[in-house]
Each structure stands twice: as C-alpha cells, then as structure tokens.
Amino acid sequence: MNSDINKKLQEQFLYQGLGFCGAITASVTHELNNILGTIDQLSGLLEDLALTLTQGDVATGNQLTAISDRIFKQTARGMTLVKRLNTFAHFRDDVAAKFDIYDAVENLLALMKRLALLKKVELILTKPAEEIIVKTNPFSLLEIIFLAINRILPCTKKETVIEVVLSKQNSDAVITIKSMHDGTLTRLSDGGYLRSLISHISGNTKESFDDVYYNFELKVPIPER
Amino acid sequence: MNSDINKKLQEQFLYQGLGFCGAITASVTHELNNILGTIDQLSGLLEDLALTLTQGDVATGNQLTAISDRIFKQTARGMTLVKRLNTFAHFRDDVAAKFDIYDAVENLLALMKRLALLKKVELILTKPAEEIIVKTNPFSLLEIIFLAINRILPCTKKETVIEVVLSKQNSDAVITIKSMHDGTLTRLSDGGYLRSLISHISGNTKESFDDVYYNFELKVPIPER
Numbered sequence: 001m002n003s004d005i006n007k008k009l010q011e012q013f014l015y016q017g018l019g020f021c022g023a024i025t026a027s028v029t030h031e032l033n034n035i036l037g038t039i040d041q042l043s044g045l046l047e048d049l050a051l052t053l054t055q056g057d058v059a060t061g062n063q064l065t066a067i068s069d070r071i072f073k074q075t076a077r078g079m080t081l082v083k084r085l086n087t088f089a090h091f092r093d094d095v096a097a098k099f100d101i102y103d104a105v106e107n108l109l110a111l112m113k114r115l116a117l118l119k120k121v122e123l124i125l126t127k128p129a130e131e132i133i134v135k136t137n138p139f140s141l142l143e144i145i146f147l148a149i150n151r152i153l154p155c156t157k158k159e160t161v162i163e164v165v166l167s168k169q170n171s172d173a174v175i176t177i178k179s180m181h182d183g184t185l186t187r188l189s190d191g192g193y194l195r196s197l198i199s200h201i202s203g204n205t206k207e208s209f210d211d212v213y214y215n216f217e218l219k220v221p222i223p224e225r
Numbered sequence: 226m227n228s229d230i231n232k233k234l235q236e237q238f239l240y241q242g243l244g245f246c247g248a249i250t251a252s253v254t255h256e257l258n259n260i261l262g263t264i265d266q267l268s269g270l271l272e273d274l275a276l277t278l279t280q281g282d283v284a285t286g287n288q289l290t291a292i293s294d295r296i297f298k299q300t301a302r303g304m305t306l307v308k309r310l311n312t313f314a315h316f317r318d319d320v321a322a323k324f325d326i327y328d329a330v331e332n333l334l335a336l337m338k339r340l341a342l343l344k345k346v347e348l349i350l351t352k353p354a355e356e357i358i359v360k361t362n363p364f365s366l367l368e369i370i371f372l373a374i375n376r377i378l379p380c381t382k383k384e385t386v387i388e389v390v391l392s393k394q395n396s397d398a399v400i401t402i403k404s405m406h407d408g409t410l411t412r413l414s415d416g417g418y419l420r421s422l423i424s425h426i427s428g429n430t431k432e433s434f435d436d437v438y439y440n441f442e443l444k445v446p447i448p449e450r
Contacts, residue, residue: 021246021250021314022314022315022316023314025246025250025310025311025313025314026311026314026315029307029308029310029311029314030311032257032303032307033304033307033308033311036300036303036304036307037300037304039264039296039300040296040297040300040301040304042296043293043296043297043300044293046271046289046292046293046296047289047290047293049289050286050287050289050290050293051286052286061275061276061277062275063275064271064272064274064275064289065272065275067271068268068269068271068272068275071264071265071267071268071271071296072265072268075261075262075264075265075268076265078257078261079258079261079262079265082254082257082258082261083254083258085250085254086250086251086254086255086258088250089246089247089248089250089251089254090247090251091247
C-alpha cells in the first residue's frame with residue numbers, strides 16, 4: 001500500500017467534503033446574520049416607541065402589531081433555515097441510507113439559494129410525478145449535485161434559471177441539471193473530484209450542450225425491493 | 226494499490242470528518258432554534274400588548290423597553306453563535322494554515338458548550354501566557370480536540386469541569402485536556418480514528434490517569450520562523 005497515495009486520497013476526500021459542508025454552513029450563517037440583524041433593528045424601533053410613550057404619546061396598537069408581525073416573519077424565516085441546516089447536518093451520518101431523493105434535493109437547493117442569487121441565477125426544482133427512493137450515501141449524492149451546480153454557475157446566462165429535474169428511468173433515478181449558458185463553457189473546470197465522487201456512489205453521468213443549453217445528467221441505481 | 230483498502234480509508238476519513246462537522250452544526254442549530262423560539266414568544270407578548278392598547282389601555286414605556294431589551298439579548302446571543310459557526314465553517318478550507326491556537330480552541334469550546342452541558346460538565350480554557358502560533362491543518366487539530374473531549378465526556382465526574390490548558394514546551398505547542406473521572410475509565414473507547422488523525426498532523430499524544438484525574442496531552446510542532 002503506497003502511503004503517499006493514500007494520504008493524498010484521504011486529503012482529497014477530506015478537504016473536498018468539508019469544502020461543501022463549509023460552503024453551505026458559511027452561506028446559511030450569512031443569511032441568519034441578516035435575519036438576526038433585522039430583528040435587532042425592529043427591536044430598536046420598539047425602543048423608540050417606548051421612548052415616545054414616556055414622553056406622553058400613546059403608541060397605537062397598530063404600530064406594535066406591525067413591529068411584532070415583522071419580527072414573527074423574520075423568526076419564521078430563521079427557524080425554517082435553521083431546520084434545513086439541521087436536516088443537512090444529520091444527513092452526513094449515513095453511509096448508505098434509503099431516502100426520498102426529492103426531499104433531500106429540495107432541502108439542498110433551498111440552502112444553496114443564496115449562493116445562486118449572488119450570481120443572479122435562480123434554482124428551480126420540479127417535483128417528480130412519483131416518489132423516487134434511492135439507497136446511497138446521501139451526503140455524497142448531495143455533494144455531487146452541489147458541485148455540478150457550482151461548476152455550471154459561472155457559465156450560466158445571467159438572470160436565467162438552473163433547472164433540476166428528477167425522474168425515473170427503468171431501474172435508475174435520473175437527476176438532470178439544465179441551464180442556458182453564456183457561451184463560455186470552455187471555462188468549465190475539469191471536474192476530476194466530481195467524477196471520483198460519482199464513481200464512489202456507483203453513478204453514471206452524461207454531459208452535453210448545444211448553442212443555448214448545457215445539460216448534466218446523473219443516473220443512480222434504484223435498489224430492488 | 227488495493228482499491229478496497231482505499232475505499233475504506235476514504236470512507237473512514239470522509240465520514241468521521243463529517244461526523245464532527247455534523248455534530249457541531251446540529252448542536253448549534255438546536256441552540257439557534259431556542260433563541261429564535263424565545264424571540265417568537267417575545268413577539269407574542271408584543272402582540273398581546275397591542276391588543277390591550279386597542280381595548281383602551283395604555284402600554285407603559287417600561288413594558289415595551291423590557292420586551293425590546295429581552296429581544297436585544299437574544300439577538301446578541303444568536304449573532305455571537307452565528308459568528309462562531311461561520312468562523313468554524315471557514316476553518317476547514319485550509320490544509321496547512323498558521324493560526325493562533327488559543328483563538329481556534331476558544332471558538333471550538335464555545336460551540337461544544339451545549340454538548341458538554343448535556344452531560345452536566347463545564348469546559349474551561351486557560352489562556353496561555355504568550356501567543357502560540359502553530360502551522361497545521363486547523364480542522365484536523367480541532368477535530369482531535371473534539372474527539373478527545375467527547376471520548377472522556379461519558380467518564381467525567383458529573384458536575385465537574387474539563388480543563389483545557391495550552392502551553393509551549395521547547396518547539397512544541399502542548400494541549401492538555403484534564404478532568405476528574407468517575408471511576409469508569411475502562412469504558413473509554415479505543416480511539417483508533419483519533420490516533421490516525423493525530424499521526425495525520427504529525428502530532429504526539431500521552432494519556433495518563435490516577436484514582437482521581439484523567440489526563441490527555443497532545444503535542445504539535447511549532448514551525449521555525
């Protein structure tokens with residue numbers, strides 16, 4: 001056993017995997033910070049209102065209701081995001097789990113929303129007609145989708161969408177990532193680590209494009225009952 | 226190159242690493258959820274207050290100030306936690322970084338606080354007399370400390386502390402983890418993955434105990450200027 005090669009492989013898997021986890025966590029923490037910052041400001045408005053009251057004015061119920069409504073909205077947004085991050089954190093523990101691919105991808109794309117919006121691109125997921133249950137490493141599968149989207153993101157036509165479509169073909173689950181490109185596909189990275197992850201979960205990919213569209217397709221075997 | 230062995234190694238490093246990341250993230254999301262839940266309740270109090278107002282009562286400035294103060298406290302707590310999680314997320318990107326070991330460990334222990342409190346144990350870090358800069362993989366070093374603390378946590382005497390002490394000895398940074406044990410040290414796990422991580426960062430460890438105390442010592446070389 002060549003220990004240098006092993007060390008390199010370990011590092012490759014370790015750091016790339018953590019890069020994914022780090023990118024998602026960092027993005028979510030930025031958004032949570034915005035939410036908490038907004039609540040902080042609303043709390044400041046409340047204090048201003050309190051000051052007005054002590055000077056003899058009467059705060060109307062409407063003013064208070066307006067502030068509390070805005071706080072409710074922010075906390076709801078925060079709790080949804082925190083719940084999604086928590087789901088993501090728990091995904092990692094399973095080496096080969098059976099799971100609904102739509103639920104997992106829906107959660108991932110929601111967590112990636114901000115990363116896409118920074119590039120003025122929207123992520124759209126189509127719910128499949130039937131439930132698709134796969135049995136694989138959920139974290140690696142999500143990392144593949146994350147990497148594939150991140151790879152095409154810089155070449156996606158601005159202010160368009162990246163569509164993720166889930167379907168069933170014979171005994172495979174098929175994940176298609178499709179977007180209009182801006183003509184700079186030569187800038188696409190080699191994707192060597194992406195390929196090694198795909199082979200790690202025994203998946204198959206096909207990449208294709210024409211003058212307008214770029215298309216990435218990943219097939220993952222569905223377990224027999 | 227034996228591909229089965231490689232696959233096993235990859236999985237070991239991949240899942241154990243993500244287990245650390247997942248455990249920290251999951252713990253923090255629970256705490257953030259508590260914070261947002263408290264803000265939500267305070268917002269409910271605000272709405273009650275608004276209702277009282279519309280029924281002809283006058284809210285005093287004091288009541289409003291009390292609620293906004295409590296919201297301020299929760300948002301401040303949340304923002305500190307989010308900042309710490311963000312720092313943690315960014316740590317992972319560096320393969321071999323130069324960093325202040327106190328800052329990194331202080332951040333980790335703050336994120337682990339809840340995990341220790343669940344076992345009725347407090348984590349205490351002593352600031353070293355002088356700055357200690359190491360050059361290593363920060364994520365692996367933090368994971369080692371996380372694993373070493375998690376390993377002793379079930380055997381630590383209830384309602385006592387785990388002390389983490391940082392010091393310099395010749396050309397090494399020394400991290401000591403010390404606690405009173407409850408007499409069940411035979412339950413300590415083998416720590417095979419912990420050892421492989423330690424050798425991964427070229428560290429050295431010594432473990433010792435007597436009737437009262439358990440002691441774990443990790444030495445990491447300090448780079449020459």
